[in-house]
Amino acid sequence: MCDLLRINVDRGVMIGDGKSRFTISGQPIFHFVGTSTFSEYTVIHVGCLAKINPEAPLDKVCILSCGISTGLGATLNVAKPAKGSTVAIFGLGAVGLAAMEGARLAGASRIIGVDINPAKYEQAKKFGCTEFVNPKDHDKPVQEVLIELTNGGVDRSVECTGNINAMISAFECVHDGWGVAVLVGVPHKDDQFKTHPMNFLSEKTLKGTFFGNYKPRTDLPNVVEMYMKKELELEKFITHSVPFSEINTAFDLMLKGESLRCIMRMED
Amino acid sequence: MCDLLRINVDRGVMIGDGKSRFTISGQPIFHFVGTSTFSEYTVIHVGCLAKINPEAPLDKVCILSCGISTGLGATLNVAKPAKGSTVAIFGLGAVGLAAMEGARLAGASRIIGVDINPAKYEQAKKFGCTEFVNPKDHDKPVQEVLIELTNGGVDRSVECTGNINAMISAFECVHDGWGVAVLVGVPHKDDQFKTHPMNFLSEKTLKGTFFGNYKPRTDLPNVVEMYMKKELELEKFITHSVPFSEINTAFDLMLKGESLRCIMRMED
Numbered sequence: 001m002c003d004l005l006r007i008n009v010d011r012g013v014m015i016g017d018g019k020s021r022f023t024i025s026g027q028p029i030f031h032f033v034g035t036s037t038f039s040e041y042t043v044i045h046v047g048c049l050a051k052i053n054p055e056a057p058l059d060k061v062c063i064l065s066c067g068i069s070t071g072l073g074a075t076l077n078v079a080k081p082a083k084g085s086t087v088a089i090f091g092l093g094a095v096g097l098a099a100m101e102g103a104r105l106a107g108a109s110r111i112i113g114v115d116i117n118p119a120k121y122e123q124a125k126k127f128g129c130t131e132f133v134n135p136k137d138h139d140k141p142v143q144e145v146l147i148e149l150t151n152g153g154v155d156r157s158v159e160c161t162g163n164i165n166a167m168i169s170a171f172e173c174v175h176d177g178w179g180v181a182v183l184v185g186v187p188h189k190d191d192q193f194k195t196h197p198m199n200f201l202s203e204k205t206l207k208g209t210f211f212g213n214y215k216p217r218t219d220l221p222n223v224v225e226m227y228m229k230k231e232l233e234l235e236k237f238i239t240h241s242v243p244f245s246e247i248n249t250a251f252d253l254m255l256k257g258e259s260l261r262c263i264m265r266m267e268d
Numbered sequence: 269m270c271d272l273l274r275i276n277v278d279r280g281v282m283i284g285d286g287k288s289r290f291t292i293s294g295q296p297i298f299h300f301v302g303t304s305t306f307s308e309y310t311v312i313h314v315g316c317l318a319k320i321n322p323e324a325p326l327d328k329v330c331i332l333s334c335g336i337s338t339g340l341g342a343t344l345n346v347a348k349p350a351k352g353s354t355v356a357i358f359g360l361g362a363v364g365l366a367a368m369e370g371a372r373l374a375g376a377s378r379i380i381g382v383d384i385n386p387a388k389y390e391q392a393k394k395f396g397c398t399e400f401v402n403p404k405d406h407d408k409p410v411q412e413v414l415i416e417l418t419n420g421g422v423d424r425s426v427e428c429t430g431n432i433n434a435m436i437s438a439f440e441c442v443h444d445g446w447g448v449a450v451l452v453g454v455p456h457k458d459d460q461f462k463t464h465p466m467n468f469l470s471e472k473t474l475k476g477t478f479f480g481n482y483k484p485r486t487d488l489p490n491v492v493e494m495y496m497k498k499e500l501e502l503e504k505f506i507t508h509s510v511p512f513s514e515i516n517t518a519f520d521l522m523l524k525g526e527s528l529r530c531i532m533r534m535e536d
Contacts, residue, residue, distance in 0.1 A: 196455070197460075201477070203475070208467075209469070
């Protein structure tokens, strides 16, 4: 994924002098993604640093590092649903639920969750989900189901699966004239997005986003403030917590799709 | 084309009572596209009527009926280039030149015309064209040529050919992060727009437009005012004028690509 997005995770050294800042027994320890945040103290390039409210609890706001901010920003910064509008969210994993939280904060009145796993609906309700559509329950393409359900199409859609067919459905289900679809999911490198160009002439808009269009240094402190003002709820994303020594349990929970976010504690 | 756009040209009768308002020798004459504008006087549905400045010369502003407004609005209402930005226009027919006129009015500083016919460049200069790219002069895809020429991509592109490959090029040539491509050309009914979805994640936006997003009754009077204030130039679109009896000459000029707009005079 990082390779496709051209994020350099291999560098592992400071960009200024090409060296690491850590050693163990005289051997360098490299900086993973330039941050090395699996340590209690770290040295990072100033460009990787965002100063946030010192009152913010780090064991909560740490989840704003990537996926949650991406989903939230995809809705708040890119899709920008009007108050009272109808929003479809494709994929109800942590990123999709963050996009849903954005729709709730924006005041959307219908928030339709789309997922092939019906078990996701219960959890999604906590994030503002008002309706659930399972593409497997229908013989026709899910975009047609959504167009019927909303009498013409949703106002905004946000795609958080990375599945190319979900991307196409997310685009085609928005309303002619004003509908905006936002692609967030990371596609397979050989995928092709295909649609009939008439869908553009009928004035649907297609956009994508990287990190929810947030500029991390400038914007993350404000996202933290949204949490401090109790507008944005982060606790509901944190489904698990394990001591650092059990990091592999955390990976298992993630891979099985059982956790949204698992906090790792440095001591226990 | 009208069929693909779902414009009902067959109806030919008033929507209220399903009848025509004209007869000849007792036989009904139908209203073509609901307007019958090949007559000196006509009866139309109030929804088809826009009241414009009575001082406006009808033999000039009549060209605002469809393609010219579409191209102009595609740039001014949808692409919305900032002053000083770089705009690529694909296809230098009348619609493309109207889109180019929009870029000139918006204050774009680089306006790149893209067409497979190099003869179009001379005429395009009158519409603000500062550079010309002929895809046939290059071995690589024209989007790559434009990305090199502009050191990263154009700020805005407007596609006015209807060719599916030009649509894809017009999208892929815009700059990551803020580029917007607008599709105006009417595609073939079997066409598929194909691109790698990473182009969306890198924050390019793709839109289309019908009639340049102008609402005819509300907005056309203002376009006429732009002409009356000598901001918008219409004369340069009018390359020919023939008496009505020579209507077939006008069609020949259009089909051969020799005219931009040919005015038909009711008497001579």
